[in-house]
Amino acid sequence: MVRKILVKTFIAIVLIMLYLPIVWMIVFSFTDTPSFSNWNGFTFDNYINLFTGQSKNAELIQSALLNTLFVGFFVSLLSTILGTLGAIGLHAIHNKRIKAAYSTVNQIPMINSEIVTAIALALVFNLFASTFKINDGSWGMTAFKLILAQTSFCAPYVLLNVLPRLQKSDNKIYEAALDLGCTPAKAMFKVVLPDILPGIVVGALLAFTLSIDDFVITKINVTSFDTLSTMLYGLKNGKHPLPADIRALFTIIFFIVFALMMVLYSPRKKTEKDK
């Protein structure tokens, strides 16, 4: 009995440590002070100003948000296409060596330390820029670079979410479709894709979340291009690192990501029950 109380206390203390800063930020997003320390009355002004574009960092927030969503959307799209095709192909390959090569390459972006991945990508972009004489400073090139860089670590997550779906689905239906006169491409769209769609959706959402959350690889591979993460980094040296409008913005993002996670994790629970 005593042990049970001790364990619960321990778990509670660690959880409080983990959530205190986040909760503190959410609470202080409803008051209009630059710092975290003094409560200046309850208000929705931070949120209203955010949407009407009247807050202090409005321009910064607007461009960072647009850049982040733009890059995130295309990273998610490209990762989903590459990862899904990769999974379908990998599932059809039975050569053990090729399979092992794929799984090693998939693991690299997950295990490799982010800063090493980032430097490695910077080397590649430098090489491409000097070989093809590309001026990589423009907004378009920067966004393009970022999309490629982030896709390199997001696509493997899509592949790993789609692959289990394929392993569960019955290949005979695809073959039957071929026997009944479907072209392979048509059979793919009509039979295989609907079957693995849940895995693809989860993979796409995961890629989007990973993309908007990325900091290290983004920061090292871009100059004069702000995403939400690099915008936060830019604010770190200010007297008050988290001003009121930024707190409100990230409170909204926190709840969106929270909702996304609920979506991401609920289908997985169902598949576990299926077993």
Place this chain on the structure above:
Amino acid sequence: MFKKLLSLPYALFMLLFVLLPLALILVFAFIDASDGSFDMLANFKELAKEDALGKVVKNSFIAGFSTSAICLLIGYPIAYYLTKKEFNKKGVMIGLFIAPMWVNFLLRMMATKAVFSVLNVKLGMGTVIFGLTYEFLPFMIMPLYNTLLKIDKSYIEGAGDLGATPTKAFWKVTVPLSMPGILSGLTMVMIPSITTFAVTEIMSNGKMMLLGDFIYSLKADSLNMAATISFVLLLFMIASMAITNKYDKDGKGGRLW
């Protein structure tokens, strides 16, 4: 055949943006930063001359080892008790420990720093280790939780039947059987915490640098030098991967999501 060909775009992409970049690290680590000639040792000699490096390496090891040790000390009991139904009804609790990972880490660090400044805590090595522990605790809890969950309870009951006290059964059966999780957790905390970038800077108010911050600062002057340190880190990583793979044959211990 048609299906197999579908994996080509993925393979090509990974070749260009995962394998080629790593290969370039190998190449650039051995290309002299000053004149662009091939030289096995030039960059390493140059690195040895950096005054800051000694301090950075020392701080990285202190921070890396303390963070891993603290994460293990906090993470093991949490993972252990959360595998028991009475503390983790419907798996909600384990979710609560993983969820903070989905909040941008810069935001969490800056919020923590702001809370520290309200509480008048002095920023330094202590707060850096706190920040790193906060950041990487889920990476310790998850592999431990997965390994502990897989341990066959009949081994522990068997130890009890043969006369071992619960404490003894824990140390002689549970801990050795959870070794793959411990190793996997240690690698997943140690290397990222040494090479992380920005956490140290924020949590020490820019007074301290770990290897990650150092690489970032080098990158502005010379990508070759950044590649040289990255090369050394890469060797460490391959070594630790080899060790973990040896103990974790099915490779499931390390997966986070």
